[in-house]
Amino acid sequence: MTRVQANLLLLLAAAIWGGGFVAQSTAMNMIGPFWFIGLRFAVATLVVLPFVWLEARKAAAPLQRHDLRLFLLVGLALFGGAATQQVGILTTTVTNSSFITGLYVVFVPLIAVVFLKRPPHPIVWPAAILALAGIFLLSGGALSHLTGGDLLTVVCAVFWALQITLAGVALTATGRPLALSAIQFAVTAVAGIAVAIFLEPISVDVILSAIWEILYVGIFSSGLAFALQLIGQRYTTASQAAIFLSSEALFGASLGALLLGETISPIGYVGCGLMFSAMLMVELVPEIMRRRTLAA
Template identity: 65%
Template sequence: MTRLQANLVLLLAAAIWGGGFVAQSTAMATIGPFWFVGLRFAIAALAVLPFAVLEARRIGSRPERRHMGGFLLVGLALFGGAITQQIGLQTTTVTNSSFLTGLYVVFVPVISIVIFQRFPHWIVWPVALLALIGIFLLSGGNIQAVSTGDLWSIACAAFWGLQIVLAGHFVSRSERPLALSATQFAVCAIVSLMIGIAVEPVSLDAVGGALAEILYVGLISSGLAFVLQVIGQRHTTAPQAAIFLSSEALFGAFFGALLLDETLPPLGYLGCGLIFAAMLIVELVPELLNRRRNARLQSTRS
């Protein structure tokens, strides 16, 4: 798979996630966030498990213990991102949640520094400020209007950034995208259901009322889209993956407007534009500067 094909696979995953925001939001009318996240990823784990078994048979061995440890870490990061996003959707709109979640494109290089000492381009820091201004405008230019759900969505972006960095790292070393996917889904489901049993009441009627949303996000947004993410990340870098995946913000806003009649104040649209500009700048500017520098070096040598 070429890098272009990998990035297009990631773009498809982002489109699926964008549509999933609507299902995640409407499900909150009947079921709590921990049960919803637990059930969606339990379905995803069961859907992917047979393919992970076939992958192990094709390779001729089970994943090594060190790889499984990494897969578990990815699963915990996935749980953090999924549950903070779901809690946030209780008190913010699909549009706000999708754009704020897209801030993981700024978190990815920062997390890469902390974990792997991979220092990003200098452009990351002014872009982070630009993104913060966008968040302020997304609230309508009133800091008091930033909802609790918006803050949960920002926390979600940090967890997604961690998940992207860890998933790219461990899938490139294990070459087992389906085993990683099945493991992270199972970890997320188990942790969420354990907490759900302890803190959230649930009934068959509640599950039945959200069954369509659970099946959609379980099989499509989780089972399919996260597998596409892991497969695509085998053939591209974590920062490039982040920029293509961040397009889910636009898809989320589109589906929120189309299906839920959501709107933004005028300053909110400007804020969305600044956030998306930050996502683009943080990836495109370093690439363009590197190409220009390489072209100068080649002309000097010739």
């Protein structure tokens, strides 16, 4: 596979994830957020299971109990991210949700400081300030205009960063990405359904009314896009992968405007630009400096 083909696969993955924000938003007109989380990740689990079996057949050693405990923690972090994002999207726009969620790339190095005692690259600090300025402008230049959904989505980005950090540790220890995917999806499905049983009404008609959104995010956002990401990243550079995957926020905003008629103020566009710049800074600058050091 050529690098151009790989980058196109990553761009397709980002577009699928961007469409997922629209599906998550429209589904909230028909089904509760926790039922939606439980059902979408149940579908995602079923999609991944056949590949887990193939991976297990080729594995050098079976998973140990401590590996499964670590996978469980990753699943709980994924549930935290999914829950705060899905509840948040009830009172925020697809545009805001997609851009604010993307800030996990800024939070990942900060999470590594706390849990792994790993100092971040210096670029993280100006990028974090840039990201906060972007959120401020996205709110229209007044923090009072930030909705509860916007604030929950910031929390969601922290959970995504935690999930990515824990997943990195788990994959380094086991080398079993598909097993990790299935277990984290299953944990999130069980947790979502458990909460939904106590908080939200449900019926067959409700599920059927949101079935296309459930299937889209379950099969495509979780299954297909994840596979495209793994394949694409094998044949391109980390810096180029970061650029194409970060376009998820742009796709989410564009599809929100096209399909849902969402609008954003001129100052909000500036805020989106600042947040997108912060995402790229954190991903690209360390890689560029590393290459210069190696070339010197």
